[in-house]
Each structure stands twice: as C-alpha cells, then as structure tokens.
Amino acid sequence: MTDVRNMLPAADAALLDRLVRTLPPGTVLTGDAISPRYQEDRRDRCSAKPLFVLRPSSTVEMAAALAACHAYRQPVVVQGGRTGLSGAHRVLEGEAVLSLERFTALGQIDPDSATIEAQAGVPLQLVQEAASRAGLMFGVDIGSRGSATIGGNIATNAGGIRVMRYGMFRAQVAGLEAVLADGTVLTSMKHVEKDNTGPDLAQLFVGSEGVLGVVTRARLRLHPQPVVEANAFLALPSAEAALDLLRRLRKAMGGMLSAFEIMLPEAYHGVCGHLQITPPLCTKAQVYVLAEIQAGPLALTAQDVFETALMTAIEENCVLDAVVSQSRREFQALWDMRDGCADFVRTLPNVANGDISVPVGRVPSFLRESQAALLAIDPGTVFLGFGHLGDGNLHYVFQTTRKEPATEQLLAMVAAYGGSVSAEHGIGMDKKPWLHLSRSPAEIATMRALKTALDPRLILNRRRVFDLPEGLQGQ
C-alpha cells in the first residue's frame, strides 16, 4: 500500500519546535515515547510508525495543533478508539497521529432538550450509561461500545442494531463542534432544536471519516427509556419467511419493533460454539432471527401482543420455532449471542466480509442469487452472514479460498440491487476500490471539491475515502 508520494521525510524540526512550544507538555510524543497502540488495527493490516503523535486536550489546543500542521503541510491521521473496520485510522508513511484520547469530558444531561454533551474521545458506553442513570437511553448501540468513541462514531455515522427505530448516529447529533485543517473552529452547539440560519455545517462532518475536519465535541440526543423490553429468537424456513415476519411484526407492533437481526445457520451454530453456550433453539432452519421490542409506559400489553404475533406466525408456518425471553437475564443472553458473531467470525480462516445493504424487500432474492454466484466461483464457500435485516444491512461474511473474485462479484451484485457497498463501516483505506459502485463520478467529484475547499493543503486523513487526482498536492 505504500506509495512513493507518501514517503515523506522525517518530521520537520521547525514544525516540531512550534508544536512543542505552543502545546502543553505531554501533548507531543516523538520517538520511543510513541506507544505501539497508535499502530493497532482491528483488521491486522500493516500500519506505519507515526512521525509523531499529537494529543491535544482542548479545542484551543486542537486548533493550534492543526494550524501548525497546516502551515507545514504535515499530513495527519485522526484517531479515536481505533475500532474502525475500514482502516481509516491506519497510519500511512509520513503521517502524524492526531489522537482524541484526551477529549474525555462528558457533560450533564439537559432534561428539557434531553441531550448530553460529550467530547469526541468519550467511549460510547459511557454515554449509554449516563443516559441510563438519568432514566433515559441512547439510541445507538454497537458491539465495540466500550472502546469506540463518540468522535469516531460521528465521523463514521455508526449504525448498529436499533437503526430501524432510532436512526443512524447522524440522527443522534443535535449539535457539533469540528476543527478544520487550518485550525478554524466551527461550533454549532446551541441548545435549540431549530436553527435554520443557512446550511447546517455539522452535517458535513457526520460520516466524513475525518477527511473534512476533526470532530471535537457533540451534543447528543437521548430518548425515553423503554418500560417494556422483550426479545425473541426464532427459527425460520427461509429468508422470505423472515421478511414476512418483519412485515407482520411491524404491523402488530408499529414503531415498537426496535431490532430485527438475522443469522444464517453457520453463524448461529458457530457463535454458540465460540461462546460455549447452549443454543437457544435446536430446530434446524434456514434462517434465525433475533427480534426486539421496546415499549413505553402506556403499552404494558406490548409483550403479550408480541407473543401473540409470534404465535400466529408459528401457526401460519412463517416461523418454525421460537424462544421468547422471560427474564432480564434471558433477554441479555440472546443479545450476547448476537454480539458475539463479530468476534466469532474473526477466529475463522479465509473469511471475506461484506458490510452491505440492499433494499429490505429484496434481501431474500439477493441472498439466493448472491449465494449461487459465490458458489459458482468457489463450490466450497461457507456462508456465515448475520446482520440487521430490519434495515437491509447484512454483514455478509463467508469463507472462501477465492476471496478477491468472490468479493468483486458480491459487491457488483450489491450495486446492481441498488444497495450500498459499505452500509456501516465507511470506506476508509480498504474499501476505496469499490466506492464507485455506490457513488457516481459526480458524487465523487463533489466530495473532492468539498475536500479541497475545506482542507486546501490536503493534510487531513488524505487518501481515505477517495484519492485525489495525481499531481494535486494541495495549495
């Protein structure tokens, strides 16, 4: 992956001098003081050693750090919890790391707007816990909640299991502060829901993977804590039946249906083995579903209605077998199993993983056609997919000895189905070859125009999401 254009010399001594002079002690790390953790990568790909590491602890320090790097055209890579799965945080030769690890302040909850202010380096789980203590809940949950940070969640527009009810991370952002490459601070952190005074600049930074600016803090929306929570694990004869069940539950439960997760048999049995737990259902089936409802204080009959809807689905052969959690422990155990899927598939050899989405109604035919196509490439392909059927997002995991052609084939089919080649994980470094399958040349040209407008020297997360034309070295 190393490109000679990025083989920059060692850090400019004058830049380092300016940084050390401007920033408090401990903010600039060089040489042996650079911990190997800045080279960590969940995908175990080779990360270069950073030229130096910047650890500002305030917006003012962040602005000073970026202004200096901008002045000296020093490329930086932005790092939050380093849990990204597309390599955006991986260090390229010649880059300095800009870490948000000291942006850890978490504010008080404002009850009238039901929001909480968090700095970018706060782990997601701390926001979830603060909300819970105040009788509220945070709408997004992902497996890496303990180490993924709010800033990284915003930069990658994290999704997860309850998007069908609460939306993506974008929907949780009520206000945001970001610092541009030249140190300009953009703050839109008003405690008002309505502010139509020109384009909402905050939106630019949600899902931008750090190429347009560095998110430093945000005001996040919270939701009422559900009074009723229930889930069920279900065995189904086909993906069509799963789609049928989704429609039934949507009709019966309305907006209370909060998650609808799918697992293929190999994923289900594999994760139970991996976690050494007794499978909740032994029924042999083509598809397994974990469905969840959340209901408010006036819908105490929600669990009954949920169980009745599932019973009807069994009677009408939509569902083969079902287990409905009867206690908080059982509820959590089902989710733990679902959470374990990502860890489980990482233990397997020859795994390819498409984080894709297709229109919900087309999931069954997509599964059928794509599996046939992948089996044609490698008859030994094993399918371990799981994911969020409720919003059409599948973590399309499969084992194959012919990973490259199979991945190409899969993603081309996703594009043909009108889907996304990266539903949740972003593009980063690793998915750039397939960006054109989801975004048109006009869209990519517009992204580049935004990049050069906001980061004219191209120092921020360069070569992430898209490449810039050869020769364009920044102003």
Place this chain on the structure above:
Amino acid sequence: MTDVRNMLPAADAALLDRLVRTLPPGTVLTGDAISPRYQEDRRDRCSAKPLFVLRPSSTVEMAAALAACHAYRQPVVVQGGRTGLSGAHRVLEGEAVLSLERFTALGQIDPDSATIEAQAGVPLQLVQEAASRAGLMFGVDIGSRGSATIGGNIATNAGGIRVMRYGMFRAQVAGLEAVLADGTVLTSMKHVEKDNTGPDLAQLFVGSEGVLGVVTRARLRLHPQPVVEANAFLALPSAEAALDLLRRLRKAMGGMLSAFEIMLPEAYHGVCGHLQITPPLCTKAQVYVLAEIQAGPLALTAQDVFETALMTAIEENCVLDAVVSQSRREFQALWDMRDGCADFVRTLPNVANGDISVPVGRVPSFLRESQAALLAIDPGTVFLGFGHLGDGNLHYVFQTTRKEPATEQLLAMVAAYGGSVSAEHGIGMDKKPWLHLSRSPAEIATMRALKTALDPRLILNRRRVFDLPEGLQGQ
C-alpha cells in the same frame, strides 16, 4: 434593496437561443408570457420582473437549463411554492426564475422502507394525503401545506408543530437528488437506510436555501399513523407554569407528546376574533397552550393518562383551566385556531415578527426580559407571540411603532440566550443583517467556501443567506 452591481443587461440572446433550442416548447417563458405570480411574495416586498422564466419538467431538463445559465453566467433564483417568509425566492434585478412547478410527480409508497418518492414541486399536503391513504403519516406539518412544496420544504428545512416528536424536515429525508449550478446531477435515492460511503452530500442541500444546488426530488420517510390522537387547550398563569406543564406531560406521556404550542393572550383573543369563533376558554390567563398527544395501537389508555395528567396539573395550580377535545371535530377546531394565528397577525399594522428559538428551559425568563426591553423602547408595544414551546421556537410577533430598534434589541437578546435568529424561516434576503448573531465568522466563511466550491460562478440564489465579498464575481 437594488444594487447597481445587480443591474444586469437584458437576457443574453445567445443564452436564450440555446435554452429555447435545448428545452421543450413551453419551458422558457419571456416577455408578456411571464405571469405576475413569479413576483409574488408573502411579505409583499418589491420583486423585480424576471429576465425570463425556466420551467423544466425533468432532471435532464433541469441539468440542461442550469448548464446553459452557468455557461453564460446568468444568475437564477429558484422558486417552489413561494411561501417562504425570508424572501429567498424574491427576484432581484437581472435574475431569471428557475421554477420547480412542473416537478409534480409523486411516486408509490414503498411499504418495507416506509418511504415515498416525491418530485420537488409536489405540495406538502399531497404527500400528507398519500401517506394517510396508506395508513401512514408524514411527520412535518406547517400552515402553508397546500402551496409550500417538498423542494422548498427541504431547501428551508421546514419545521412546524410536531418537531418535538418527528424532527425537522431533515429527519424526513431518506434520499435526495439535487442539481449543481453547472448542471451536475447528484443522486442519492437508494432504498437503503444505511449507506456509509463517504460524506452524505444530500445533507448539504437540506436548509441551504438554494445557494448550493437545486433539489429536484426526494425520498421521504413516513411514520405509523397514530391510533389515538387527542389535544387540549389550556389556560396557564405564567410561562413558568407552561414549562412546568411541558415537563409533566413529557414525564407522563413520554414520546407520545407530539405538540406543545404556546399563545400569548393577545394572539389567542385576536385569532378567535379573526376566525369569528367562540374562544374555547374564557379564563383570563397569561399564557395559553395547545398540547397534542399521538399514541399507537397498544396505548389505548393514552387519552385517559393525558386527561389525568392535565387534571393533576389543574389541582396543583399549574393550569388554570382546560378544554380537552372530545371529538375529531373539536380536535380539528383547536388546530384550526392555532393555524389561524399566522394569517391573523398579517392583518395587523406595525407588526414585527421574530422567528426565534431559545433553549426551552429559558423561555420564561427570555419572555420576561425581552418584553421589558421592548416596552422600554416603545411603552405601547403589544405582544402577540405564539409558537412551538416544545422545541423552544417562538413566533415572536409584536406591534410597535419602533420596529427597527425593537427588532435589533430582540435578536441581540436571542443571541445572548444562545438561541437562533431564524428558527424555521431561513435567512433568505431579509434576515442577512442578523446572520452574524447566530453564526460565527468562521461558520460564515465556511458557507462561502462551500458556495464557491459548488457554484464557482455564483449563479444560484446569489445574495441569499450571505453576501460574498465585494469584487468576488465568480470564476
């Protein structure tokens, strides 16, 4: 308002020739064929006669029309339903009108994603009615629903009465197509909820008031239709009591509280006179509130809980008097009264109207302090405010003989309270003098950078939202 720099010559004959050649008959209107309606303005301010009018009927035609104007540096003003209240659609000397009036296609509802596709010129009310016929509802409602269009709603990020439950218009946009000034078409209309493949360009155009691109169509989210809907009209002793009631109802009803509107006594009595209706309550009070709940199929007791919560509020002197609608007719009559407020205040002389928002919890003190300040400027000031207390957005209407200093004072106080000088109506032409109170120099500079990146010849809705520095004439 006319500026000599905008006194452009008559339309370039070569441009008109190209447009007439490229576009179907009836698309380009000139001379006497230009109806006076293109000069309509809800604020009755002087609008210039357009050089010519473009009425494309498809994205391809829109792209051709813009590419031609871009080639000839012809400034255009984008028009939807012309219901905007900040003058963004008002024609400046030398501009051509680009009308979305022929973008009127409304698609089928996709039940799996609960979305509907609408072209930009479709009136909001048609989307609401289509949703309703399918047993769904659209989350945004505003008084001008019959003539305001989806494109204009998106370009101004319309809000209205149920933002506290469904969010602003931005939250309703699941996909969007926009055409840039040079005719580049950006389409993100996938039927998937999750698509993290780089920055979401659609977000740029929501609330951009046409300065960055022209919205041509959108995929809009729909919600389950509530099974229970109820509202109540309430007399309260103070704004503090209204805030107290808001908190009580939020606690009792959770997310079911869908609207919480405030009216000052002069607005309440005035609108009843204007509509020639019997006031629903005769109790003299400082503040009147219209509260609404919406509940799903499993919360059939919601109305009882609502009434009980209101009863308790009366017993505890939070509320002085209340009327709860007991029929669909009564429910609608209360909303008709609220809807009439905007028309009513337009009949009055010497009216100033601040469309402002402040943090919800600070509304009572803001009302007290701002009224004292405005009375100090003009002791005869009459306050007719109404608006959306639930989200902190007040339509701060008042009669004064000293409109200019009073407005300056009001908006300065809004800024000091951390609020917005234009919560719903946008900046357009008329609010540019106060943009700096809500947006920092860094934010305004960034808006300008985006403008020059996406519309380098500055032909689209120029001089709206912000001015560009003298001498910058575009590339």
